[in-house]
Amino acid sequence: MQYTHNFNPTISDEDIFSEIVREKEDIGYYNLPFQDTAPLKEYAKSVKQSNIVVIGIGGSTLGTYAIYKYLKHSRKLDKKLIFLETTDPIDIQSKIQSIDLQDTLFIVISKSGTTVETVSIFKYINSLVVCDKTNTVIVTENDSKLNRYAQINGMQVFEIPKNVGGRFSVFSAVGLLPLAIVGIDIDELLKGAKKLHDAFFIKKDDVQERLLKKARFLVEYKNSFNINVVFSYSSRLEGFNKWYIQLWGESLGKIDINNTRQGLTPIGIIGPIDQHSFLQLIIEGRRDKTVTVIKVENFDNDLKIPAITLEGLEELDYLNDLEFSSLIKSQADATIEAIQNLNDIPCDVITIDGVCESAIASLMYEYELLTSLCGKFMYINTYDQPGVESGKIILKKKLQS
Structure with a gap:
């Protein structure tokens, strides 16, 4: 992974690093790269169904989707991965209608085991097909009500460690189980994170x-x-952008030890699409934004612009025979240069090696570390979400009234 930047604050960071090292003893995500993947791979080999449906929301799905979205077009996967993560009835029905429920494995993921959205969707699935130990697997905490449901019904359970928060759980069974089942190399994922x-x-x-x-x-x-x-210069990173928004927003939007409201606002955009929209705001808008450009060095694809001339568009023949991967990298470089030439927009560049498991895992683990570091600098609890919990309490009261 290559990296360049145009900012240079210089203050000793020894104390913050020591704090992170101490935190590592209690916060579980740091050590997930060192886990034994054998049970997950063994179960994955036993799955015969062609459709794998993940039922979950937020941290239970976003990280998995980010990796799947990044890799699926570069891998010959013999199983289809579908995410049921919203209570939008049109979304639920359209996805269900596109698959054979008799040829489907359902992975129900909820850390607490009582997530309203997840349980609601699972109830609907149960009305359509018999969910039992042959077609349903549960991923949850070991003492949750969902775990109890699984035990009563003899279903396979994979544990989410209590000290691993949902938005930091992609390298636990939450992400590794469905990814292993569809054929993604989870050992290579953990190697990249490690x-x-x-x-x-x-x-x-x-x-x-x-x-x-x-x-x-x-x-x-x-x-x-x-x-x-x-600013991610690959449509494959759309899922990563969504995951980053949850990780950043839910972790850093907090009240600190001095009762002061803290937070950094995440925005994820895709290049070159958003060169024609959001880039205008970056270049000439208020100077209230930092920009991180993420480039892919090797797309592993040689699709070219054909060497043909279109009448009236001859002046664009310089595009002939150019690989699309070269074009998108040049577009990224042009954006970077345009921003850096202004000298008043903080901009850094991350270049990931290619479209492979280790590359996306390294990028995601880096952002987890960055989030934890920002939380330490802000004097907040990076790993709770009281603002979200308050909304859950209100929702429960409304539904029970």
């Missing part, structure tokens, strides 16, 4: 330096640059 872990905690190389520097900058200048734009 590479970032070791670079930050053990080697203490440029990865540690740049993440500490970036986190400190984002927090120290949050009143000037409160909006953090991730």
